[in-house]
Amino acid sequence: MNDSLQFILAGNALFTVENVATGNRFTFKVRQPDDDKPHFVSVLTGSDNEHDYAFLGTVFDAARYHHGRRSNIAEDAPSAKAFEWLFRHLSTGHSLPPQVRLCHCGKCGRCGKTLTVPESVESGFGPECIKAIKGGRR
Template identity: 35%
Template sequence: MIDMGFVMAGHAIFTVGNDKGNHYTFRVSCPKNNPDLHFIGLLTGPDNGADYTYMGILLPDGAVRLTKASKYTGDSTPVRVASWACKVILGKAALPAGYSIQHAGRCGRCGRLLTTPESIERGIGPECWDIMHGGAAVEAPKVEELIGF
């Protein structure tokens, strides 16, 4: 499963789905001049790269802070789903059977397509992983080690 490092990396897209087939796709981005500020939006149109409606500011604890520009209320389903998903990602809530939280197959930091098993697992590409960890190569467990071949 993805972690908050992925979500807050600056270019994250993830989808939350339930056992009824409903899903919400969220994008979390940050401006280049303020990497500590994270905007969250909901995919509301057919263009997966551009049709996101602003929801608010995503805080590190997973809460969505609404602003004057927010298009949703605090009790709207997308805001509640985003906050709940972040609680699951942070380990503060359980993911029920039939529910999923998945990244979109692109690096959460730069948006490039993920192609190695390690980068797909963590949602962050190898170059961005090194940058995010102070330039030191921090390796994830090898897939072979996890599945025994």
């Protein structure tokens, strides 16, 4: 699993994906409430970047992404297509093309705490969480 996918599926991921060629960007949350639950994907839809998230879809078995039938966002909306592309691309073993940047929003992908240590800001995980992630425990 590459680092980007590991971050996205860490349980509490908040990140922005930007296509620097087009200037398009979207902010996604991917939450896994429990180890035996799927990952729920939501997308930032308004100006309040703490609260304005809309349910987008679900990742099953950390492998298959499905657009949510209950989502208020159309399956062919740019944000929905962007996540679908991102997940398919990463989960089939590709790394991101140079024009696509994925940046975590300064929060640990696993526990959601704000990152302050430069190494952590680099990796997207706090010191304890990176041990758990890299050691194979989630």
